[in-house]
Amino acid sequence: MIRSLSLRARLVLGVIVLGAAGLAIADVATYMSLRSFLFERTDASLRESHASIAREVFRTGCPGTGGRVPRGTEPGDYVEVRAEDGDLVCSWQATMVGESALAPPRLPTTLEVPAPDEEGEPARRYLTVRAEDGRGRYRVRASVEPVTGATLIVARSLADVDATLRRLVLIMLLVTVGVLGALAALGLWVVRLGLRPLDAISETAAAIAGGDLSRRVERAEPRTEVGRLGIALNAMLGHIESAFKAREASERRLRRFVADASHELRTPLAAVRAYAELFDRGADRNPADLERAMSGITRESERMSLLVDDLLLLARLDEGRPLERGLVELDEVVRDAVETSAALEPERPIELESEPVAVVGDRERLRQIVDNLLSNVRAHTPADASVRVRVGAVGGEALIEVEDSGPGMSAEAAERVFERFYRADESRSRASGGVGLGLSIVAAVAQAHGGTVAARSQPGEGATFTIALPLADDPALSGLLPPSGSVTASTETKERP
Numbered sequence: 001m002i003r004s005l006s007l008r009a010r011l012v013l014g015v016i017v018l019g020a021a022g023l024a025i026a027d028v029a030t031y032m033s034l035r036s037f038l039f040e041r042t043d044a045s046l047r048e049s050h051a052s053i054a055r056e057v058f059r060t061g062c063p064g065t066g067g068r069v070p071r072g073t074e075p076g077d078y079v080e081v082r083a084e085d086g087d088l089v090c091s092w093q094a095t096m097v098g099e100s101a102l103a104p105p106r107l108p109t110t111l112e113v114p115a116p117d118e119e120g121e122p123a124r125r126y127l128t129v130r131a132e133d134g135r136g137r138y139r140v141r142a143s144v145e146p147v148t149g150a151t152l153i154v155a156r157s158l159a160d161v162d163a164t165l166r167r168l169v170l171i172m173l174l175v176t177v178g179v180l181g182a183l184a185a186l187g188l189w190v191v192r193l194g195l196r197p198l199d200a201i202s203e204t205a206a207a208i209a210g211g212d213l214s215r216r217v218e219r220a221e222p223r224t225e226v227g228r229l230g231i232a233l234n235a236m237l238g239h240i241e242s243a244f245k246a247r248e249a250s251e252r253r254l255r256r257f258v259a260d261a262s263h264e265l266r267t268p269l270a271a272v273r274a275y276a277e278l279f280d281r282g283a284d285r286n287p288a289d290l291e292r293a294m295s296g297i298t299r300e301s302e303r304m305s306l307l308v309d310d311l312l313l314l315a316r317l318d319e320g321r322p323l324e325r326g327l328v329e330l331d332e333v334v335r336d337a338v339e340t341s342a343a344l345e346p347e348r349p350i351e352l353e354s355e356p357v358a359v360v361g362d363r364e365r366l367r368q369i370v371d372n373l374l375s376n377v378r379a380h381t382p383a384d385a386s387v388r389v390r391v392g393a394v395g396g397e398a399l400i401e402v403e404d405s406g407p408g409m410s411a412e413a414a415e416r417v418f419e420r421f422y423r424a425d426e427s428r429s430r431a432s433g434g435v436g437l438g439l440s441i442v443a444a445v446a447q448a449h450g451g452t453v454a455a456r457s458q459p460g461e462g463a464t465f466t467i468a469l470p471l472a473d474d475p476a477l478s479g480l481l482p483p484s485g486s487v488t489a490s491t492e493t494k495e496r497p
Contacts, residue, residue: 007195008188008191008192008195011187011191012184012187012191015183015184015191016180016184016187019179019183020176020180023176023179024176027172030168031165031168031172034164034168035161035165038161038164038165039128039139039161042156042158042161043126043139043141045156046126046141046154046156047141049073049074049077049154049156050141050143050154053079053152053154054143054145054152057079057081057152058145058147058148058150073154074094074156075094075095076093076094076095076102076156076157076159077093077154077155077156077157078091078092078093078102078104078105078138078154078155078156079091079093079094079152079153079154080155081150081152081153082153083149083150083151084148084150084151086109086110086111086151089150091104102131102136102157103131103135104131104132104155105129105130105131105132105138105140105155106129106130106131106132107129107140107153107155108129111125111151111153112125113142113143113144123144124143125141125143126139126140126141127139127140127142128158131157136157136158136159136162137157137158137162138156138157139155139158140154140155141153141154141155142154194226195226197217197227197229197230198226200218200230201217201229201230201233204216204217204233208237213237213240213241214241215237216234216237217231217233217234256420256421257420257421261311268300268301268303268304269300271296271300272297272301272304275292275293275296275297275300276293278292278293279293307437310437310441311437314420314440314444317444317445317447318444323361323362323365323445323448323449324362324363324364325360326360326362326363327358327359327360328359328362328366329356329357329358330357330358330366330391330398330400330469331354331355331356331357331391331392333363333366333367333370334352334370334389335354336367337367337370337371337374338350338352338370338389340371341374341375341378341387344378345378345383347383347384348378348383348384348387349384349386349387350386350387350389351386352389352390352391353392354389354390354391354392355391355392355393357391357392357471358471359449359469359471360470360472361449365445365448365449366445366449366469368441368445369441369442369445369467370400370402372438372439372441372442373439373442373465373467374402375438376438376465377404377406380406380407381404381406381407381462382406385404385405386404386405387402387403387404387405388401388402388403388404389401389402389403390403393471396470396471397451397468397469397470397471398468398469398471399466399467399469400466400467400469401465401466402464402465403462403463403464403465404462404463404464405462406462406463407459407460408457408458408462408463409457409459409463410457410459411457411458413457414455414456414457414463415455417439417455418439418440418443418455419440420437420440421437421440422440439465442467446467446468446469449469449470451467451470452468453465453466453467454466454468
């Protein structure tokens with residue numbers, strides 16, 4: 001039953017139950033304390049009256065036979081004298097003139113009074129009895145006369161005490177109900193105020209379940225438990241949103257990658273199909289057409305092979321497959337790549353600034369990223385645009401920089417230039433340029449070696465591509481590194497003929 005209640009209801013119910021228990025204990029303690037006080041006060045009054053009545057009775061005789069009423073009695077008091085053997089000697093009840101007498105007490109037939117204690121206190125006994133009509137109570141004091149052994153009983157009505165206790169019970173009941181009502185209202189307000197952040201968290205979770213991943217828990221105070229929960233939830237939601245955005249971005253890149261790869265493969269496949277149709281139409285009987293068809297098929301097949309090889313390389317790098325690991329003299333790799341580029345385009349001025357620097361990695365892949373950077377320069381800059389290549393160590397990293405004096409590109413293009421199949425020129429029909437995977441391979445290979453890539457460019461000011469790789473710091477390979485004093489800089493310049 002309780003488990004089916006809401007947290008708010010359980011908290012309020014717990015506060016009410018705890019408050020009711022505390023008030024009940026306080027009420028009982030108050031009632032018993034006042035009851036004890038009133039009884040003690042009645043007993044003290046009986047003790048004083050008992051002494052006066054005892055002196056009057058045992059000195060002058062029983063007032064019931066002589067027509068006198070002993071001093072010390074109050075209206076409604078009942079007095080009874082019993083002989084030593086328990087026989088009734090006399091009894092009477094004091095009444096006010098014009099008022100009816102109260103019902104006498106229902107006293108026990110045998111009334112045993114304890115003996116005097118060691119301190120000399122007289123034999124006495126206090127007890128509470130009902131009235132004979134059952135509608136009231138009496139407080140009774142009985143004592144034994146030391147000389148005659150007679151027992152004097154004085155009973156006083158507890159009507160005033162009972163009335164006081166009834167009023168007290170009524171007041172405590174009303175106060176308890178009022179306090180519990182106020183406590184329930186205050187507890188409900190406090191609980192509602194305290195659980196308001198939980199309601200906000202619930203609304204936020206519902207909104208997120210509906211697809212709004214940008215929602216957050218507002219006003220999450222770190223000083224409260226619910227606030228700390230909100231802060232933790234906001235952090236978790238941030239990670240979830242980032243993960244969803246990353247997944248969406250990955251899916252977009254994958255769709256674009258598949259679309260671009262399909263587009264790039266469609267062109268050489270269409271060319272191969274066209275050359276095959278030319279062969280079917282009789283090119284095999286014409287040596288010139290046959291040679292043109294075969295060379296075209298070979299050229300397009302090589303183009304498709306290069307594209308497929310690039311795609312497979314990127315796929316392997318994405319899967320995290322390990323590359324060859326060995327000590328690579330990076331300056332030698334860059335020098336070989338520059339010489340090859342100069343041989344492919346003798347008219348382009350190329351300047352090389354290098355110093356001995358070694359890294360641990362795959363020599364062929366490191367050569368490939370330098371070749372791709374230089375190939376990118378050849379594809380996107382005029383033949384007379386100069387190129388400066390620098391390789392060296394800076395701040396614990398090996399740096400490769402390829403700077404050209406070509407037309408440059410926009411800041412947006414510089415940020416996206418390493419994306420797969422991205423081209424600053426969106427036209428796919430231009431004769432220059434590749435399929436947009438060269439710089440993507442540069443970035444992937446550099447990252448696989450624990451490095452980074454960057455591009456800086458402004459329209460009309462050329463472009464600079466930078467690759468940063470960790471230096472070879474393995475102590476086992478330190479003997480293979482160049483001597484510390486052999487760091488030199490060499491420059492090769494090739495001018496247009």
